[in-house]
Amino acid sequence: MSKWVKAIRHPEVLGRRPSLEGRRPGSQRPFILRGPLRGHLRMMVLLTALFIGGLAAPALAQTKTTPRLYGIGRAATADQIAGWDIDVRPDGQGAPAGKGSVKEGEKVYNERCAACHGEFGESAGRWPQLAQGKGTLASHDPVKTVGSYFAHLSSVFDYIRRAMPFGDAQSLSNDELYAVTAYVLNLNDIVDDKFVLSRKTWGQVKMPNQGGFYDDDREKTEKAFWNSRPCMKDCRPPVKITGHAQAVDVTPDDKDKKGGVE
Amino acid sequence: MSDDLTRTSRRKFLAGAAGLSAASLAAGGAVLPARAENAKNLPPNVADWTKQLGEGVGTRAYGQPSKFEKDAVRRTVPWLTATPESSVSFTPLHALDGIITPNGLCFERHHSGIAEVDPADYRLMLHGMVDKPLIFTLDELKRLPRVNKIHFLECAANSGMEWRGAQLNGVQYTHGMVHCVQYTGVPLKLLLEQAGVQPKAKWIMAEGGDAAAMNRSIPLAKALDDCIVAYRSNGEMLRPEQGYPVRLVVPGWEGNVWVKWLRRIKVGDQPWFTREETSKYTDLLEDGKARQFTFVMDAKSVITAPSPQTPVKQKGFNIVSGLAWSGRGKIIRVDVSLDGGRNWKPARIDGPVFDKACVRFYTEFDWQGEELLLQSRAMDETGYVQPSKDALRKIRGVNSIYHNNGIQTWALKADGEVENVEVG
Structure with missing residues (x-):
């Protein structure tokens, strides 16, 4: 015999964040607590509250609800997880057992990769270029390769492991995977001809552009874009057209001619 | 979207600026002519369709747009990418109105083609820094409490060909990597609660079941805020192009993190720095440094x-x-x-x-x-x-x-x- 349950009372399913509804335009404090930072800030506030204890602790306890468990879904077995758990982090966590040398990698690369990426990683046609491009990132024509742009060995290794060769994904053995990664590093002069890549040597690989990235800072560097009273009248001198898409002429055509004003 | 795309376009752009003949007055991408009128159907005459029977019910088991609406289709820019399996098609924004994108017109971005997943063999794995690793079938996901939310999805590379100047002559091409539909699915927070997220966890990784096994790191705070594990779009099951049977919905964030054919969510304490969030989908600035984890799509x-x-x-x-x-x-x-x-x-x-x-x-x-x-x-x-x-x-x-x-x-x-x- 069935009976009503309280499933509908799950907070995620009852409309969320009602305070956002009907908020008056402009009544929001500008962007400081929004975006990806918001979560971190909120967490910091909560953590601070925890440390301070006393007054703050009961407030936290009030907002925390015990999640409802539905008893739906099955336990994932270690064996099931092992088959899909292929991700690898910068610190090498997740890297499988195995090893491969630059020399072995050259063979794998020439058979499985060179047709698209070029014999020396220079790219055949429009496929991604894997090597060269050093010193181009600040130029008019940046060339992003493993050597010039990638900040982490794991980004290369994890990607090959899950997605390459294109059209025959997850077909390389672990040794082949290590070997071909070592060879791509070698094409970029990151490791020498004798290098053997494995979990043991993982930490020896230094990517040239590893300091080339920083976290999203738009809320600081583009602060000027938050402006609740944008200009409405005589905002700029008369406007001139400085470029035409038709002159560039790279838009796919439909054969039919269009009609103009009737 | 790949760098190759803009590099090719840049070459073309420069070639064009250098004075390619602007002969193609008809350029302008995909404009169809006004249809010629047929006086036989115009008053005072009585139109054919007013006199004759039309097709009966059931001849169109899944209805299609009128045969006269051939302009409202997704289009591609073949020179952008090396292969159609890792490429993009564009929403025909010029042919639409209102806010909802019809399912068949939502732009596509695949990294290894459209995975055709048998729903009977679909599994979602949830593991990592959780108390109880779980696997869900599609039917199990559908039994859980669900929400309906309308959200836009924009590819981070939308308008990416226009950085150096006006290049593509059509809103479909300049802005067509956006769509907006109503999703039905399970709040990701609810699923994570079933597995029990451990206190030290800070990030999740979402992974697709396609031949790219596309993977992206997402801060746990966002996962617990408004992400949805969705299986329906505009009421019907997701289209294969959009990740059938299950995709991740990450409201307001770049399309690349909305992993399609979602097969696995792993909980961890730091980001994974996957290829898609390092060598791609990072924003290279003039000084040669790049912004990373620029998730939010600005207004x-x-x-x-x-x-x-x-x-x-x-x-x-x-x-x-x-x-x-x-x-x-x-x-x-x-x-x-x-x-x-x-x-x-x-x-x-x-x-x-x-x-x-x-x-x-x-x-x-x-x-x-x-x-x-x-x-x-x-x-x-x-x-x-x-x-x-x-x-x-x-x-x-x-x-x-x-x-x-x-x-x-x-x-x-x-x-x-x-x-x-x-x-x-």
Whole structure:
């Protein structure tokens, strides 16, 4: 015999964040607590509250609800997880057992990769270029390769492991995977001809552009874009057209001619 | 979207600027001619369809648009990418109105083609820093409490070909990597609660089941905020192109993190720095350094008509119609300029306004054949105002590929044709 349950009372399913509804335009404090930072800030506030204890602790306890468990879904077995758990982090966590040398990698690369990426990683046609491009990132024509742009060995290794060769994904053995990664590093002069890549040597690989990235800072560097009273009248001198898409002429055509004003 | 895409386009752009003949007066991408009229069907005559029986029920088990609406299709730009399996097709924004994108017209971005997943063999694995690793079948996901939310999805590379100047002549190509549908699915928070997230966890990794096994890191705070493990779009099951049977919905954030054919969510204490969030989907600035984890899509708008694919046909009363959206919340206002941004007037927003969803705006104008420079400018509830392209370039240069939300200019010419132009 069935009976009503309280499933509908799950907070995620009852409309969320009602305070956002009907908020008056402009009544929001500008962007400081929004975006990806918001979560971190909120967490910091909560953590601070925890440390301070006393007054703050009961407030936290009030907002925390015990999640409802539905008893739906099955336990994932270690064996099931092992088959899909292929991700690898910068610190090498997740890297499988195995090893491969630059020399072995050259063979794998020439058979499985060179047709698209070029014999020396220079790219055949429009496929991604894997090597060269050093010193181009600040130029008019940046060339992003493993050597010039990638900040982490794991980004290369994890990607090959899950997605390459294109059209025959997850077909390389672990040794082949290590070997071909070592060879791509070698094409970029990151490791020498004798290098053997494995979990043991993982930490020896230094990517040239590893300091080339920083976290999203738009809320600081583009602060000027938050402006609740944008200009409405005589905002700029008369406007001139400085470029035409038709002159560039790279838009796919439909054969039919269009009609103009009737 | 790959760098190759903009590198190729840059070459073409430079070639064009160097003086390729502008012979193709008919350029302008995919504009169809006005259909010739047939006097037999016009009054005082009685049309064929008024006299004859049409097809019976059941002949169209899954209904299709009228055969006369052939213009409303996704289109590609073949020179952009090396292969159609890792490429993009564009939503025909010029042919649509309202805020909802029909399922069959939502732009596509695949990294290894469209995975055809048998729902009987679909599994979602949830593991890592959780108390109880879990596996769900599709039927099990469908048994859990669900939500319905309307959200836009924009590819971070939308308008990415326009950084160096006006290049593609059609709103479908300049802005067509966005769509907006209603998703039905299970809040990700609810699923994570079933597994029990451990206190030290800070990030999750979402992974696809396609042959790219696309994977992205997402801060746990976002996962617990408004992400949805969705299986329906506009009421029906997701289309294969959109990740059937299950995709991740990450409201307001770049499309690449909305992993399709979702097969695995792993919980961890730091980001994975996957290829897609390091060598791609990072924003290279002029000094050679790049921003990473630029998840949020800033407020943006575009006039969808008139536009190069929908020229103005008649003088007199006309309507500007456009779309606006923001990854930071609700759109509160859209302004329209007819003179290239010198003077602005608030547009009328019509239809519902949802959090991190498209809104539709209209401005009416009387046109007597003068040349106009049409622009639109969106504002969201955080006070963010869509910047000009030049204001963006001043901060970011022209190499960043992604997150180009600059103001678009369409030049309406005396003959009613519309062209994508750059203004200064």
